[in-house]
Amino acid sequence: MNARQYAPTHVRLKDLNPLLETKIHMSNYPKLAIVGRPNVGKSALFNKICRKKIAIVDEAEGITRDRLYTDAEFFGIPFELIDTGGINARSQALFNAEIKRQAEIAIEEADFIIMVVDGLVGLTDLDSEIALVLKRTRKPLVLAVNKIDDITHTNRIHEFHCLGIPHVIAVSAAQGWHLAELLEAVFGTKLAEFDNSEKEKRLAVSIVGRPNVGKSSLVNYLLDEERCIVSPIAGTTRDSVDIPFLFNGKPMTLIDTAGIRRKHAEHEVVDKFAAIRTERAIERSDICILMLDAQQGITAQDKKIANTIEEAGKGCLILFNKWDLVKGFRMEHCMKEVTEEVPFLNHCPKIFISAKNGRNVDKIFDGLLEIYDESQKRITTHQLNKFIEAAMQKNHPPMITGKRLRIYYMAQVAIAPPKFILFVNSPHLMAETYRKYLYNQFRDAYGFKGSPLLIHLKGKPKERVIAPRRPPKGLLNTTDDDDFDGELDDHDDYDDDMGDMEIDGIYSEEGVDVDVSDLSETQKHEREDLN
Numbered sequence: 001m002n003a004r005q006y007a008p009t010h011v012r013l014k015d016l017n018p019l020l021e022t023k024i025h026m027s028n029y030p031k032l033a034i035v036g037r038p039n040v041g042k043s044a045l046f047n048k049i050c051r052k053k054i055a056i057v058d059e060a061e062g063i064t065r066d067r068l069y070t071d072a073e074f075f076g077i078p079f080e081l082i083d084t085g086g087i088n089a090r091s092q093a094l095f096n097a098e099i100k101r102q103a104e105i106a107i108e109e110a111d112f113i114i115m116v117v118d119g120l121v122g123l124t125d126l127d128s129e130i131a132l133v134l135k136r137t138r139k140p141l142v143l144a145v146n147k148i149d150d151i152t153h154t155n156r157i158h159e160f161h162c163l164g165i166p167h168v169i170a171v172s173a174a175q176g177w178h179l180a181e182l183l184e185a186v187f188g189t190k191l192a193e194f195d196n197s198e199k200e201k202r203l204a205v206s207i208v209g210r211p212n213v214g215k216s217s218l219v220n221y222l223l224d225e226e227r228c229i230v231s232p233i234a235g236t237t238r239d240s241v242d243i244p245f246l247f248n249g250k251p252m253t254l255i256d257t258a259g260i261r262r263k264h265a266e267h268e269v270v271d272k273f274a275a276i277r278t279e280r281a282i283e284r285s286d287i288c289i290l291m292l293d294a295q296q297g298i299t300a301q302d303k304k305i306a307n308t309i310e311e312a313g314k315g316c317l318i319l320f321n322k323w324d325l326v327k328g329f330r331m332e333h334c335m336k337e338v339t340e341e342v343p344f345l346n347h348c349p350k351i352f353i354s355a356k357n358g359r360n361v362d363k364i365f366d367g368l369l370e371i372y373d374e375s376q377k378r379i380t381t382h383q384l385n386k387f388i389e390a391a392m393q394k395n396h397p398p399m400i401t402g403k404r405l406r407i408y409y410m411a412q413v414a415i416a417p418p419k420f421i422l423f424v425n426s427p428h429l430m431a432e433t434y435r436k437y438l439y440n441q442f443r444d445a446y447g448f449k450g451s452p453l454l455i456h457l458k459g460k461p462k463e464r465v466i467a468p469r470r471p472p473k474g475l476l477n478t479t480d481d482d483d484f485d486g487e488l489d490d491h492d493d494y495d496d497d498m499g500d501m502e503i504d505g506i507y508s509e510e511g512v513d514v515d516v517s518d519l520s521e522t523q524k525h526e527r528e529d530l531n
Contacts, residue, residue, distance in 0.1 A: 041118070042084065069244075209302070
């Protein structure tokens with residue numbers, strides 16, 4: 001077995017542009033596929049090995065449909081792990097043929113294979129058929145007898161020796177038992193033959209939207225292969241599928257996600273898990289592609305998804321899919337409807353496409369890179385202060401309860417998403433209308449196309465002044481009230497504009513000058529004697 005066998009695979013991308021040579025470049029890491037019949041614990045083992053909750057795990061059969069990829073490591077040596085759906089040629093379950101095809105592709109591209117069987121059920125005819133197919137590949141193969149949750153049941157592995165697989169390991173995916181032994185049997189010393197150089201950070205792009213708007217169809221068109229299962233049935237995709245690739249030399253990861261339904265439409269537990277996986281995909285992505293159905297326009301659920309993207313601080317590219325089916329409706333009207341419903345989308349690039357025939361698909365990657373570059377911009381404090389000065393001269397802040405907002409300066413503190421801080425005298429003096437005015441002026445001046453803007457107000461800190469010790473009796477005209485507790489009352493004068501406490505007529509040892517204009521001559525002499 002030599003390193004040449006494990007050369008990274010390249011799959012040609014559909015010719016988006018005749019002048020563009022773009023290739024889907026899979027990971028250089030060795031690939032380990034987990035295969036077996038349905039409901040033997042493949043996804044649970046997948047999650048345990050990679051130490052992440054990526055695949056949806058449920059007792060029902062046929063939950064996993066698409067093949068899933070993730071990076072994992074074995075004693076510090078990285079490899080790529082592949083989860084597959086259950087193989088059962090005789091099943092009449094929905095998408096069974098497509099699931100079987102996905103598993104066959106994973107077996108074909110894998111460098112190592114783990115076949116999983118159920119130690120509680122025992123050996124089945126289907127296990128024998130799958131083992132026969134896997135042995136014909138002549139790839140390193142290990143049999144994992146799963147669900148051995150009690151060490152006293154390890155003798156159950158012996159009936160599986162008849163499959164003719166040399167390495168048989170008893171494991172428990174639920175408890176994480178014998179996983180190190182399993183991986184050691186799989187890899188041995190062969191991992192050293194691979195190029196395990198550290199990968200450059202990839203730009204993560206997730207495709208999100210309602211069910212059945214064409215997310216998986218777009219992925220398949222871009223990859224020019226049946227990477228994801230596609231059907232007219234809403235909810236076909238359940239897991240979040242990561243696809244690494246290179247675009248003009250820039251490493252990226254495309255994430256196909258399950259459609260986000262309304263809460264009351266999530267009838268099955270699997271639908272809830274799928275929604276959670278999609279929300280996590282948004283959180284770990286750098287840019288989100290919000291795909292809309294051009295025939296239906298923007299819906300209430302689409303607005304919720306857009307708000308989720310903005311709250312997560314992710315860049316956003318809007319795709320109006322199925323535009324080839326729209327008749328008698330102008331693009332300008334469609335865009336106007338979207339921007340009126342969700343103000344944030346007004347600043348996001350919009351592309352009208354057809355994932356079925358590839359219309360305008362070549363513009364997607366240019367839009368993504370533009371959004372990424374905009375999110376990485378930094379503006380100096382000097383430029384921001386000049387902007388604030390010009391904006392305030394053009395339109396002064398309104399008076400609120402006799403006081404006016406003062407903006408001292410503005411600074412950028414973060415990128416991706418861009419985050420700014422306005423240092424003001426009092427945040428509550430910022431009227432909502434003036435906040436929107438500054439926001440729009442800032443967008444016009446600096447753009448940040450497709451990126452949400454986070455602008456925070458920071459007021460001048462209020463100084464807490466501690467009252468002095470009670471002066472000697474007769475020195476000042478103070479009250480004899482025994483309830484004096486050594487602290488100032490809330491009704492003392494406070495200048496909101498300056499943020500400093502002004503104290504009149506109170507003797508202080510903390511550096512506060514005493515106003516002696518109201519003291520009598522006798523009190524002045526007594527004070528001089530004390531000093």
